Amino acid sequence: MKAGDFFSGIPVAAGLPPVDSWHPAACGDSRMRIAADGIWFHEGTPIGRRELVRLFAGLLRKDPDGYVLVTPGEKLSILVEDAPFLAVLLEAGGEGRARQLVFTTNVGDRTHLGADHGWRAANGVPYLQVRRGLEAKASRAVFYQLADLAVPQGNMLGVWSEGLFFPLGPIA
Numbered sequence: 001m002k003a004g005d006f007f008s009g010i011p012v013a014a015g016l017p018p019v020d021s022w023h024p025a026a027c028g029d030s031r032m033r034i035a036a037d038g039i040w041f042h043e044g045t046p047i048g049r050r051e052l053v054r055l056f057a058g059l060l061r062k063d064p065d066g067y068v069l070v071t072p073g074e075k076l077s078i079l080v081e082d083a084p085f086l087a088v089l090l091e092a093g094g095e096g097r098a099r100q101l102v103f104t105t106n107v108g109d110r111t112h113l114g115a116d117h118g119w120r121a122a123n124g125v126p127y128l129q130v131r132r133g134l135e136a137k138a139s140r141a142v143f144y145q146l147a148d149l150a151v152p153q154g155n156m157l158g159v160w161s162e163g164l165f166f167p168l169g170p171i172a
Contacts, residue, residue, distance in 0.1 A: 017059065020061065022071065024070065026074045026075065027077075030069050033079035037086070038139075060134060061132060085106060088105065088106050091104075099161055101159060103128055105136045113162065
């Protein structure tokens with residue numbers, strides 16, 4: 001397969017491609033993986049071009065049988081070791097219940113923590129819902145920022161964003 005074959009048929013427009021509406025018959029393995037630290041690899045070699053990683057990230061979808069890169073003509077499996085993205089930047093505006101938390105991922109997605117994009121905590125680490133069922137694991141630096149913003153609510157410690165409380169874990 002040539003690179004041009006995989007990318008043919010992808011509409012060029014602002015925003016992300018409509019991968020949820022693409023259901024190609026051709027399937028295979030991309031020989032790619034996303035490591036737990038957010039680094040993307042192809043055939044064991046890190047993909048160093050940020051623009052290329054961003055392009056692949058826009059083609060990523062989570063299906064019931066795993067993660068895939070999808071175009072109108074082809075669907076290729078991709079191994080994801082933990083979460084496909086890493087939340088690397090946290091911006092906090094406002095205070096208390098009116099605070100708004102905005103996360104930026106390692107691939108450039110910006111997500112507001114709120115009713116449309118919540119999180120789940122696994123072993124005390126937040127996994128933010130980014131888009132289309134894809135998550136971003138909080139980096140260590142973002143986790144420490146969240147810990148600095150955390151307040152008690154009942155028996156839980158967590159943060160407020162857009163009027164909603166998001167627990168980090170129980171108060172010890």
